[in-house]
Amino acid sequence: MKKIIVPTDLSKSSLKALEVAIHIAVNDDAIIQILHINDIIDDVDEGKPPASGREIFDAMAETIQLKHGIKTEIIMAEGMVGQVIAKTAFDHKACLVVMGSHGISGTRELFIGSNAYYVIKRASCPVLLIPEGITSCQFEKILLPVQQTVFSLRLFEIIEQTVLVNYSKCVVKIMGITSVKSTKAIPQFLSAVDDLKNKFRDSRIEITVSQTNNRNVAESVLLKAEQFMADLIVISPGLDVADLPFFIGPFSQRIINHSKIPILSILRNSI
Structure with missing residues (x-):
């Protein structure tokens, strides 16, 4: 079964990327794997994110499954963002990474984010970059x-x-x-x-x-x-x-x- 990795930090850009990923997956029998990367080690017990953070993403996955009928999984991770995304795509044999062109790092840069650049260069599968401000989820x-x-x-x-x-x-x-x-x-x-x-x-x-x-x-x-x-x-x-x-x-x-x-x-x- 195809797997689509969607890194998100709940920014507008990453949530739009998730919307596009859902549109791609809905008729393709694909699994969506929402990846949240915590790069703050403080207040984390044994490498696990706080329960409240996990609950947000679990609720998101449940909503996607109920509304769209798409199997959705949550992956919580820590580390350098670009490296974690590329490694996760490789480890899970993803067919596609869909991510916002900005926002994943929590900072804004002049052009494309450095993490997006890293993923493009290192990912073992195609990468779909979604900029802020687009309105359509389909490509005609x-x-x-x-x-x-x-x-x-x-x-x-x-x-x-x-x-x-x-x-x-x-x-x-x-x-x-x-x-x-x-x-x-x-x-x-x-x-x-x-x-x-x-x-x-x-x-x-x-x-x-x-x-x-x-x-x-x-x-x-x-x-x-x-x-x-x-x-x-x-x-x-x-x-x-x-x-x-x-x-x-x-x-x-x-x-x-x-x-x-x-x-x-x-x-x-x-x-």
Whole structure:
């Protein structure tokens, strides 16, 4: 059974992330595991959070199960927040982490929170970042920017399994990024996209394609997301020139930092 980890400190951002996770899990037979991390050791007996704190999350889990029919578990932990989230996702074999882009650490930063960065880099599964202020819980217009030389059907399958489980209709725009060195890969890329279109021809998923040779990849992606009125951007391996485990390149960083919509991060270590 699929498991979705949702770290929360009861901030607005983390509660919105929980709402999105419920929407994803409701028709996917998934378990939601609400993770609360206590980084204050004072007044804690044998590493266990105070009973009053546990009671809040137990009540939350009971409400979710009664209202949505989703099995919900509570995980109480201590330690450095980012490390605990990544380790919990690995230990529990989670298929997805859904978290607020700010708020989990209890502090606000100029851009994305440092804990969210750590989880993106270290998680063994995809990470869905939810910024403050979004109103919808579903993704009907998804932008997938990708270097044409590394596009694969496997990448699309992960997106389908992760966030496309509940929606009656959605459009995925595959944005092929072209460089001087990758022009020879264009026919192969377009052929792969055609194969994907044929696979989903009679399904609820509509696939479109565009290309860009703008050397400022991040700005090009953010502009396309605005023009397309996307409600989700997917960050995938190879978007930046360097494609290394536990690494977020400059293009990906800028997109994540400046995006006003949710980001689904699928780095190499999570595939």
